[in-house]
Amino acid sequence: MNLSNILVRVAARQPDAVAIRFGGDELTFEQFVTISRQFSAFLDSVGVAPGDRVGIYASNRLESFCFLLGIWMSGAIAVPYNLSVPRGPLRHAVEDSDPTLIVVADSEVELIQDVCDGLGGAERILAVGPNAATAGATWTWHDVTTLPEREEIVPRLDGDEALLMYTSGSTGTPKGVRQTHRTTGAAVDATIDIFGLNADDSALVCTPLFHVGGLQLISLPVLVAGGSVTLMSKWDPIGWVDLARRWSPSYVALVPTMAIDVANRMSGAEPVQLRSVRICAVGGSGLPEGPLRRFRDATGICSVINIYGQTEQNGLAASERIGENPLPVCLGRPLEQVVQWQLVDPTTQQRVADGSGEIGELQVRGDAVTPGYWKRPDADAERFVDGWFRTGDLMRVRPDGQLEYVERIDDMIISGGENVYPQMVENYLASSPDVAEVAVIGTPHERWVEQVTAIVVASRSGVTVSDIAEFCQHHPDLRGLSRPRRIEMVSALPRTGNNKINKPELKRMFR
Missing domain, CATH: 3.30.300.30 (ANL, C-terminal domain)
Incomplete structure (x- = not known):
């Protein structure tokens, strides 16, 4: 089952509904699918085959999901590269994933050509943006939009990769996390389930799509549910508040620094009432209580919840439930629809007894968990034990059954x-x-x-x-x-x- 089939069916049900907004532009679901089919046709025309990798090095933009959907329609694997990593890890990620071509923002073409000099992907660049024609790339987005649509969607098996997301271990060596059509679809389904998402929901996405927080936690679930996604290109706390007031999103996701930025920038200003927000998910690390209260006072958002997940679990493995806790004080409960879990004593490797309150490493397995790393059997052997994925996070179970985060095993x-x-x-x-x-x-x-x-x-x-x-x-x-x-x-x-x-x-x- 190719994930793109799901979004195509959503578009068939509501072709005129707005799917994506960016800046002053928007795409309906029908336009979204049409452009994606054109991109699939382009990939086919330049020799991209099923199972090939297609890199993406661009910040959030109107066409971002068209890149993704077109790659999936072609049976290829999307590789969104992290724009914030140094040059060395970026080159390693490109070399390791060996993309057939790379989609690059026009302003970043020269950088990719320099960083990836000598690598095959750097010689096959599709430039996007207003200055693409002069960026020195092999192709421009104009070469895509002049093609007829490709109707075929290449079938994929559950275990076939849909995405490679690069993350790093304690040594900092980037590893490609394999996210299959099954793991991604399972994580999306579970998120829709626990948050009750539907076609009336809308998301304001201020996090980059090269992170699972921007892609699988918020964007894909809302689109699959038939809702709309408004993208920001870069973080701006006042711009975020303005967009939230304009578009009345029901679902937002922030890292703690972003919530702190909003609280600080709104300090002394007239509080706003973003009452449309029924889900404000905060992940990446804990949000201290002081900044949390200032954020709530500044925005009127009361439904702040902690979420927990890693790239290896497609972004969400545990979450507080809406309205369950008066303040986000823990990680909530695991998403048992798609993950099994256990706590294991990191010293003895024995499972922590239920109700003991003892600290253990969280280990997970299930539909949303990666089958392993790209070309890294050594990393697989290190992180998987008898089918369980070792998260490296120490936790305890509270008396009410919710998980409480303690510390990383390593020093990240x-x-x-x-x-x-x-x-x-x-x-x-x-x-x-x-x-x-x-x-x-x-x-x-x-x-x-x-x-x-x-x-x-x-x-x-x-x-x-x-x-x-x-x-x-x-x-x-x-x-x-x-x-x-x-x-x-x-x-x-x-x-x-x-x-x-x-x-x-x-x-x-x-x-």
């Missing part, structure tokens, strides 16, 4: 809803001649929830925080959320008995 930092991997940052910082030794940890931050903090032992006397900050400023892989926002100079790093850096002690010292 979640800053602004994005994963930042300390070992990668440490490796980049270690290349500075001023750095003798460095450890990177996450420490609290008012806006980002966690910030990257570098604890540095200098290689010579006289090295200052400003020297390290200047190095970071000019290093291409230490920008954005990977840039240390806090730098501390020490004479030595604490160590454990086996001579490893004692990061728990560092976190106590610099919390």
Whole structure:
């Protein structure tokens, strides 16, 4: 069953209903399917075969879902690349996925050609955007829209990949998470079920579609339910409020930093009443109670709920239920329609006894869980045990049966809803001649929830925080959320008995 069949059936039922809005433009469901069929025809004309990968390197735009649907219609696999990762991980993701071609925003063509120089995908680029004709790509979107529609939808099996979403482990090496037609469809169905989505619902999507939060958590469920999706190209808290007031969405999803941004920007302003929002899902990390209350006061949104999921579970494995908790204080209940779950003691590997309240690693299996990683049997062996996927997240079950998040087993930092991997940052910082030794940890931050903090032992006397900050400023892989926002100079790093850096002690010292 090809996922695209589902959306085609929705369009047949309501061809004139608005499916997608972006800026001042919109597509009806009929237009959405028509353009997708043209894109499928284009892919066929340039030799894309079933099972081939088609990369996407573009921010949210009107045609975003046409890219996706056209790729699926062709039986190919969509690979949305993360626009926020440094050049090294981006090149690895392109090389690893080996796309037949890449759809690239006109402003990013030169970057992709430079970063991916020598890779096949960089030589076959379809440019989209108003300046596509002068971007130096192989094709432009005009080459797509002049083609007749391709009516054929290539059949797919449940286990065939629909998407490769690149994420990273504790070492920061990008891994392609295989998301099949079955896992994606199951996650979408479960989301529609627990939130009661239907054709009257509409979503305001401010998160990028290269994340499961933007794609599988909110956009696909609403479209499959027959509702409409309004896309933002980039995050802007006041723009988000304005769009919410204009389009009255019923479903929004934010990372904690976004909610904090809205609360901060609306501070002192006249509160708005976004009463249309019946679901405000917050995921990526916990939203502290203080910012939560300020967000509610600023927007009038009372239905804020915590959700939990990973790329490996297609975005949603557990969720608070609407109205169940007065404040989002836990992760809610697993989506048992599509996942089985257990807590396992990370030391003994024994299942945590029901009702014990003990902490264990969450492990899941089921329809929404990835069958494994792309070309990474080593990662499969590490993360799967007897068919159970190890999430790496420590949790406990509350007396009311809801899951409570405790901590990551590894030291990954979640800053602004994005994963930042300390070992990668440490490796980049270690290349500075001023750095003798460095450890990177996450420490609290008012806006980002966690910030990257570098604890540095200098290689010579006289090295200052400003020297390290200047190095970071000019290093291409230490920008954005990977840039240390806090730098501390020490004479030595604490160590454990086996001579490893004692990061728990560092976190106590610099919390």
